[in-house]
Amino acid sequence: MNLFLRQDKCHFYNPIEFVISASIILYCFLRKTFSKTLKYCMMDFLNLAKNRYSSRNYKTNPIEEEKLLKILEAGRIAPSAANLQPWIFIVLRNEEMKLRVASTYRKEWLRVAPVIILICGDHTKSWKRNDGKDHCDIDISIAIDHLTLEATSLGLATCWICNFDAKKCSEIMNLPTHLEPIALLPVAYPADSVDPERHCFQRKKLEEIVFWDNYKY
Numbered sequence: 001m002n003l004f005l006r007q008d009k010c011h012f013y014n015p016i017e018f019v020i021s022a023s024i025i026l027y028c029f030l031r032k033t034f035s036k037t038l039k040y041c042m043m044d045f046l047n048l049a050k051n052r053y054s055s056r057n058y059k060t061n062p063i064e065e066e067k068l069l070k071i072l073e074a075g076r077i078a079p080s081a082a083n084l085q086p087w088i089f090i091v092l093r094n095e096e097m098k099l100r101v102a103s104t105y106r107k108e109w110l111r112v113a114p115v116i117i118l119i120c121g122d123h124t125k126s127w128k129r130n131d132g133k134d135h136c137d138i139d140i141s142i143a144i145d146h147l148t149l150e151a152t153s154l155g156l157a158t159c160w161i162c163n164f165d166a167k168k169c170s171e172i173m174n175l176p177t178h179l180e181p182i183a184l185l186p187v188a189y190p191a192d193s194v195d196p197e198r199h200c201f202q203r204k205k206l207e208e209i210v211f212w213d214n215y216k217y
Contacts (some may be wrong), residue, residue, distance in 0.1 A: 055159055057109065058187040061188075063114055063189075072089055080135075081135040087121060087139065101118060104166075105164040117147065118184055120137070121179070138182070145181055156188065156189060161183060162182070
């Protein structure tokens with residue numbers, strides 16, 4: 001019997017066999033084409049976190065609009081102190097503007113990224129504790145973590161950059177004084193990879209950082 005055509009007297013297609021066969025072919029195609037994306041989508045959170053890393057070697061492939069919007073949405077829904085959401089995301093795709101901002105960082109590899117997100121903190125909106133502590137940086141850090149993890153889930157690479165000339169960046173972008181450039185986040189398809197189990201030897205052990213009920217010197 002042929003999968004698509006029964007060899008009977010009428011020579012009619014069997015619709016059930018046709019649907020099953022077509023589904024199998026489609027599944028195989030999608031699995032082969034999107035295996036990496038499917039791998040990340042099926043991860044639990046701990047595995048996703050282990051697969052996030054600071055990549056500094058990128059492909060020049062453009063980032064799909066749909067993926068970029070998902071990354072930005074992940075940042076948008078991040079929690080913040082008193083839900084004040086003191087963040088601004090400036091997405092740089094224009095080559096000239098991207099290179100100007102990249103010039104505020106000393107390493108050349110940043111220039112290769114097809115997208116750079118400039119994350120700014122709005123100090124007029126961030127929550128301040130009674131002792132004056134400004135939680136802007138904390139809120140921004142949570143949002144950036146959301147951005148990087150969503151990018152990882154989509155098979156994309158990022159690198160959290162703080163060691164740049166924030167004053168020069170502010171001048172290039174003509175930012176108001178209450179907006180502080182806090183981080184640059186390149187987004188790209190990775191041209192490198194790392195061992196997701198590297199945390200076994202690159203991170204402190206739990207017993208070094210966790211204390212139960214009280215701190216012990």
